[in-house]
Amino acid sequence: MSAPAVGLHEFSVVSNEPAAEGLMRVVLSAPALARELSAGQFVNVAVPGDASQVLRVPLSFSRADGEAGTVEIVYAVVGDGTRRLAAMAAGETSTAVGPCGNPWPLPAGARRACVVAGGVGITPVVACARMLAGAGVAFDAVVGAQTAGRLWGADVLEGLGAGRVVVTTDDGSAGRAGFTTAALADLLAEGGYDVVYTCGPEVMMAGVARLCREAGVACRVSMERMMGCGFGACNTCNVAMADGTYRSCCKDGPVFDAEEVAW
Known part of the structure; x- marks a missing residue:
């Protein structure tokens, strides 16, 4: 269809x-x-x-x-x-x-996933968690914010059935102090994930992509660009690819395989 x-x-x-x-x-x-x-x-x-x-x-x-x-x-x-x-x-x-744009993909046979959100990247990550819950895929979550006052979504993810929700804040005012990548590294070290989904600041997603590559786990990222038209006509939201080409964030993305992106 x-x-x-x-x-x-x-x-x-x-x-x-x-x-x-x-x-x-x-x-x-x-x-x-x-x-x-x-x-x-x-x-x-x-x-x-x-x-x-x-x-x-x-x-x-x-x-x-x-x-x-x-x-x-x-x-x-x-x-x-x-x-x-x-x-x-x-x-x-x-x-x-x-x-x-294109939606989050659900790899065939996926049994366990991890979602990683930074800042307002929590929005599409919550939608991803709803997709996983609806498909019966177990998932953990890492949610990062600058401070406790800017934190949203951790309770929503818990309500959707996340096995674990690890909260990180830059200033340590909620959860553990530090970055989402450090929390993800700990979870990846335990093993068992088939795929990781992430959205947030690009530097964070680059770190998530690197950790997943090192762990041999598939990673899907939702990129952010200023998308003027939303359907590929204005050519203002290009994303550099690892093969030297450029792709449209709004039409080819916003979700990409992390291995395809030139970080």
Whole structure:
């Protein structure tokens, strides 16, 4: 069966509330879009409020509920577009382009996985965990944030059935002090993983990719670029590949095999 075509979807805001320091959680009512999205894909949202801003905001989602017709997005408020999105109230409407990009793959025969999130990379990682739970694949999780106040998602992963959830913070205010890569190294040393999924700062994902390569474990990464159009037309979101070529983050990604990326 072919994947749903990228389309334009109207949505209304159900709720839009703080999730953590600097993070917001918006729930959109968009029934057709919610039914078509697969974990790892993204949506390109038109945020009203400034007619001079013609580009949409590309956002990963943490949950697409086809039955309820809703899409949950946890996003960082970092620029004009996301600041305007944070100001949208329940009942306000706009449009989103989607489903965009390729989803997280589930390797045949996978029995145990680990998901690794850094910062707002937790959003597509939570969607990945939902996919794993739905497929009956056991998983552990590593969740990193700068500080306890910016932490979101660890309890969600526990609720989805994660075997272990290791929290790391840069300042040690929650979980263990340090980086997600150190926690992942400890888990990989125990063995037993078929695949690792990760999203977060690129330097973190490069470290995760290196650790997985050394451990002989498959690794899938969700890359971040400024994706102006969301479907491969504007050629602004190129990702350098290990073979010397470039691929489009929005059309060929955002999920890539870590071994394909030029870190």
